[in-house]
Amino acid sequence: MITRSQILVLILNRLKSLGVELHKPALVEATEQTRLFGDKADLDSMGLVTLIADLEYDLQQNLGRTVSLVDEKAMSRLTSPFRRVDFLTDYLVEVVNQKKP
């Protein structure tokens, strides 16, 4: 079992290391309100894809099973779960609590 606050820490840690890697100080200081996608975001689409792959890796380490975060269903949601850190956190909570298929 992994809690919401643990998931938030995972996301913020990954953003921090991506921020260092991409020389984006704003990502190092990320909060729940940080935008991940769009005009005011510091990540471009490849950065976002990298963040998600890193989080899938972290979740796999934590849960001992593979987790897939991007699929057609996630992409077609009216409010994108990838838009902001808090949305992504909620989405991850939802995904990890889903019963295994």
Next chain:
Amino acid sequence: MNFWLLERFKKYNTKPALVGHWGQFSYADLVQLVEKIESEFKGLTGSTTTTIGLVGDCCPASVAWLIASERLQHWVVPMLDHAQETAEKLNQIHAQWVVITEGGTWKIYPRASTGTLQVESSQSLPAHHAGLVLFSSGTSGNPKVMLQDLSVLLNTYESRHENSLTLLSLLGFDHIGGINTILGGLAAGSQMVIPESRAPEHVITTIKKHQVAILPATPTFLNLLLMAASHRLSDLTSLRLITYGTEPMPEGLLARLRQILPAVRLIQTFGTSETGILKTESPDADSNFLRINDPHVEWKIVDDELWLRSRTQIRGYLNASNEKFTADGWFMTGDKVERGPNDTIRILGRTGEMINVGGEKLMPTEVESVILSVPGVIDCRVFGEKNAMVGQTVAVDVMAATGQNWETLRALIRQTCRQTLTAYKVPTRLNLVSAISTNRLKKQRTN
């Protein structure tokens, strides 16, 4: 040398041609730029044919240099500014001049070249024709250098009819797709808007601001556009036509586009760097089957692979084997296709190992050679992984030296790749494995 294009620009006169962060340039402005380049560069080179590395984004100066190079019968090599890759490319093409463009200005630098581009006699251009050199992902680590007859290519746009639609150009000026969009649009007298960034939200703002009607894009970009546009669909009401290509269109995405933008016509385009962009039709808007309808192109399917023969075909690869071209002029595209009803086809993906990240292509070996240079890496295998956001992403299995901390090595591999490669080539997923599942790499390295 083409006369018609500049004559047409003179006729379009004060119509806006290119709009971007550098301002607005009319067709008359473009004529002035082309003429200025011609007199300036003629003074430097006389009538000798030279190879020009044209470094910069799509801007009025880049476009004017492309056109002037054709008129002066030089060889022009457009490339984006990426420190390491640009230097390597300039070396590879033995550029004698480097032109760096920015908005409506440029700087010309002579370059000490150690040799000249070697062209086999069968590939050489007819007299008084200009060359366009483009790079594409090669089967080995190095990108392939392709020579195209720029004069023939330019002439194919003469049949474009005038329109006054505004078009947004997203595709890179170093790719045949981007060059096709620009030349086709200019030949038709369209207004071409070049966004400052390709970030979807910025593009939406640009579409609204300039009332863009035509948007050529990749499926990946359209996917990201829909993600960003969910709260501001009314900003897209000027759109009339979206053309998409360079990677397969997922059916789910096509259905979403149809649902969210019902008033927009969706047309699939198809082309390769080797054959140029083909004229195609999408007979059924709900399906991703397309029909090639181009008087300059013949096509056939051989063992599920699409073969093309076109008038705008490249003269050949200058640094690689030309085995993908048959003696009678067919090009084996490497695209796996299936046949649909009424002479249509559908692109399923690549037959080989090529990875397509949001329409940008690469070969695994290019990334593998970088990763193998990282201390602590024993072996690796790079492959494409399906991704619902950008089509495919780059993944790598890594075999590490004993005692190596995986987190540290992982970070070092990413960092090395980021310093050496363009962003889309940097692996997003890195897996630690105890053995590499194929012997492909070892074979290549012993060759």
